[in-house]
Amino acid sequence: MKSFTYERATSPAEAAAKAARTPGARFIAGGTNLLDLMKLEIETPPHLIDVNGLGLDKIEATDDGGLRIGALVRNTDLAADDRVRRDYGVLSRALLAGASGQLRNKATTAGNLLQRTRCPYFYDTGQACNKRTPGSGCSAIGGFSRQHAVVGASTACIATHPSDMAVAMRVLDAQVETVKPDGKTRRIKIADFHKLPGSTPHIETALQAGEFITAVTLPKPIGGIHVYHKIRDRASYAFALVSVAAVIQPDGTGRVALGGVAHKPWRVEKAETDLPKGAKAVMAKLMADATPTPENEFKITLVERTLSAALMDARA
Amino acid sequence: MKFDTPATTNPIDQLKVVGKPTDRIDGPLKTTGMAPYAYEQHEAAPNAAYGYVVGATIAKGTIAALDLSKAESAPGVITIVTADTVGKLDKGNFNTAKLLGGPDIQHYHQAIALVVAETFEQARSAAGMIKVRYTKARGEHDLEAIRTTATRHKDSKDSLVGDFVGAFSAAPVQLDVTYRTPDHAHAMMEPHASIASWEGDKLTLWTSNQMIDWGRGDVAKTLGVPKDNVRLISPYIGGGFGGKLFVRADAILAALGARQAKRPVKVALPRSFMFNNTPHRPATIQRIRIGASKDGKISAIGHENWSGDLAGGGPEDATQQTKFLYAGANRLITTRLAVLDLPEGNAMRAPGEAPGLMALEIAIDEMAEKLGLDPIEFRVINDTQVDPENPARPFSQRQLIKCLQSGADRFGWDKRGEPGKTRDGRWLTGMGVAAAFRNNLTMKSAARVKLDNKGVVTVETDMTDIGTGTYTIIAQTAAEMMGVVLDKVVVKLGDSSFPVSAGSGGQWGANSSTAGVYAACVKLREMVAKSQKFDPAKTSFADGKVTSGRKSIDLGKAAGVSGMVAEDFIEFGDLGKTHQQSTFGAHFVEVGVNVVTAEIRIRRMLAVCAAGRILNPKSARSQVIGAMTMGAGAALMEDLVIDKRHGFFVNHDLAGYEVPVHADIPHQEVIFLDETDPMSSPMKAKGVGELGICGVGAAIANAVYNATAVRVRHYPITLDKLLKDMPQIA
Ligand SMILES: Cc1cc2nc3c(=O)[nH]c(=O)nc-3n(C[C@H](O)[C@H](O)[C@H](O)COP(=O)(O)OP(=O)(O)OC[C@H]3O[C@@H](n4cnc5c(N)ncnc54)[C@H](O)[C@@H]3O)c2cc1C
């Protein structure tokens, strides 16, 4: 770990302005991802801005019938919120499928969205990784790739985004509210928030330098049956091999997003029109242009079977 | 005391303290955080500086350039240890690769430097500033690819009995299959850690080590100092599983760092180093052939095993149990070793038998199915009460059939269905069974017993408690022998200034170390009796008193003001040669396999063990459930994945190397059959800590087969290996 300086921000706009002043500065929320990465020198911020005291820990109703989730709301509290459990079951289930009780007590909404990949080569500073050191190469390609992306990958990076929560947010069409160093605020659709790796896998989101997340908003509830299936080798405390978030309406229409298959929560809206026809039909568009490796092609079968069962359950 | 005739009745047989389920006497210290582990010996070694290890990032080659300049001038840095600063360094007898590499590199994360600084953070930060340029050399990293180059290791003996090839080809029913087990990490909770302190040319090392005397010898040899100048202290150990049988880089680098810094230095290996820096259980390829008559009698059994290790290392002999477990007149059992450029392999819980039974006990299941026999019946038909290679040698005890049959009753084995036919909602369920087998090893073990004038008995031995419960069984043994309650016994372990014990390994620790304490107590009893002019043969020790005829005196009084001290050891004669001594068990497992996703979840596990006298049923049960859990890991998830291009284990953290969590292990039951083994020691005990893992993996594999009708022969059994054969979902 490199030495760093530390301060507490007093307002979101000030936090953003401060971050812009020190290149490489990071906000620290729960610290459950950032501190691990700093210990391993995968991230080496010279300066940390603690954003825990900004009062962004509330979940409020919005004027259009949705919810505004403060950036610092803990994963535990979000999963347990009555409104979330009632109207956005997929989100509560996704959160509870992630990490462990202790981690969820610390982990925050914004931090969870911004957690970084679990690619083992990214974690080993002795190995080449374009995400960690742009231009150095990608060790996972041709290496151990069982957990890596099967769609949307590039020749520069085949990492996945590890979040469960973000997959549910994607299926719910959440929006990310931010404030920039110049004090201007904006809303970013979750669909545009996470990036595919392309030739710049180190650029993971639409956030600009210093831009600070203040909240995530959910549109008004859409009803339907909410499912979150997370498939993993052990029963708990493991990242998803794949996960399927779906909201299925009584008429068989609905939405689906996937975790564990791409550099971002994976959703293809035009595939969803085929949901009433069953999983196989959806897969053609959902997984179009998939480029699995021999070690991870099973993920495609796994997605299809899981989705298929989810659709059956929803109909039953 | 030499143990060379079968044990007769002795004071242990009273079973007033021994054999009773007993809470561990060190439990309160551990649960309150008061038991100082190696890295926490702040009081013993105040003012310790912090060392942080730098590991190589190539598998094989040399260091072309090592730039320490930035690190040396970083804040707080006191000194940096490298191969260049330490002079000539030898290698321990138990190490394959050097513990400090450079300029030659033998494996990934081989230590190449230790940065010593005032704080841990400073040492770690400076370690990151060291720049290394390597010249890579080509290496072999793929056992499969070089398996044909494997040779017989000098210590491996082929077991060739009768005419295997002829008998196998003539057998009406044949099985010829190959199984694979991957490399495994010990993944104990406490990483390797040490504090070193020099006083003149005398070194004290607080370390986390299972085998004090081996360690002491290897530290001395590596550093080139007399063994007498080295003291090892290891009272508490946060798990080892074989990973701490040997001295590792933390200890040697702490010693070198302390010498260079001229003050105590503490070093803990970072978690990621557990995988590539310290030894692991090597992967195996195992071909098993079984030929049998139609009624299920085995006529030919063949087990060929391949593993790899660094040059100079040894094999993972997965055939050990096959030599003893089943009858069969014609036998071919061989083990071959290839040279691999991977981190060194070595012992991990039940070396040999653990991976060996993962294969053999699937093969038995497969063969039973071919024969149309229940797998328990097939095992019963082929049971043997003598060493199959040498029928003149009987087993000292062998209750395998009883383990299997009583376990079957308890588990409801009769409810097992046809493969792939039992459904519980979205889950296919199945049951599996496997035999458990682990040889009983014995080791010379010494102890010193002191009796003071208050009747307190203090035991000193360099034996270790690696979380197994050794403190408690030693206290029970001394209490039984001296006729006192447990509270009157103090146990001091893990210090090389105490008499040399068996140490903790190979599940020999419990039996051998308590037998050593027994021997010392026999001597002490004689001293006490003689001091009162009692005939030792007619003297009893009970309720804190020594009694002979009508004369009785408090033990403390008998000890006199200055107390008494006795020291002795147990050593073992030929009973292990005349009698095959082994421990047996049966594992039963029920699993559910998700019909949609092929996720495998264990539903319940049962182990029935016959392993001699169980000294403390409570800690023995803990050992077995822990071992069953580890077996579940081996069956379903543990897999050190090799990057075959770069020659290292990729998933070198506990996020990537998954071990079972609570949710994976819903229900476990352990039954110990009544058994005393007079051939094993005066304690009539054997060991259970390794027996518990033996066979678990195969029982799970067989249960998965029973659930799905899909046979996976390549561990771990993960869902991707089942998925394409799972039923269609309508
Ligand atoms: C052992 C382990 C297991 C895990 N398992 C799972 C799992 O199964 N599923 C899963 O989804 N997750 C899992 N996680 C990840 C966990 O969910 C994340 O670590 C957590 O959500 C991160 O939140 P945090 O608040 O601690 O983020 P931090 O570590 O504080 O921050 C993460 C990143 O977000 C940035 N950041 C934080 N807040 C803001 C803000 N308001 N605006 C802009 N940037 C910000 C930080 O600068 C940093 O770059 C696991 C983590 C661990 C350690």
Ligand code: SF4
């Ligand atoms: S997949 Fe991405 S994160 Fe992993 S090594 Fe390649 S570039 Fe790095």
